[in-house]
Amino acid sequence: MNSRRDYRSNRAALFDGLVEGGIRDYSSHEIDEHENDRAIDGLQDRVNILKRLTGDIHEEVEMHNRVLDRMGHDMDASRGVLSGTVDRFKMVFEKKSSRRMATLVASFLALFLLIYYLTK
Template sequence: MSYRGAYSAEGLTSRPAASGGEVQLNMPSASDFDVDDEVEKLHGKVSMLKQMTGAIHEESGIRGKLIDQLEETMSQAGEALKVAQKEMKKAFKSGSSWHLCVLMMFCLALFLGFYVLYRMGKFIRFFTG
């Protein structure tokens, strides 16, 4: 008992026989199978695949450029960070705590001055107003 091959709507199929190494092919009739029609279908599929590969190539190129730009930006940021760290180290080494104390006292005096002026303005408005 052997299996007989059958054709599909898209072309020929073959199935091996149950016994031995025989292969049976059944060719569809000329009215059911048109070679030119099948070639046109294949040509359409090949064209579609060509367009898809072109789009994939273009997309991968764009993504590659974006990755290159990101790498360049990250390296620039790393360099800027190194420069800022060097400047901070230099500032901490050269600066003393005395400068920081003077700055804090100045800020405190400025705040107290504005506070006193604000309170005096309320005091003056209370008696004039």
């Protein structure tokens, strides 16, 4: 009886790597390599997605920088125009004989604001 057990255990040890139909199972080393290859493929996909995402972010940042530069130039130009206008108003208000001019400017300004709000 002992010999039968030995025969069965020897037979199991001999055919341990085989499955039905003669197909051999992969060794643990081959399985680890296969899993590593899948993990590498997954990481490459993620890296490609991140590259595309950072490229899109870079383009958007460049676009915003251009918009901010244009807005800065426009603000500088409007600051120049506004300072000239303020200087003219100072001259108008410094002269005592030009009270009528100040009233006229204020009425034009009020009229302009009224028309602006009505059209908006």
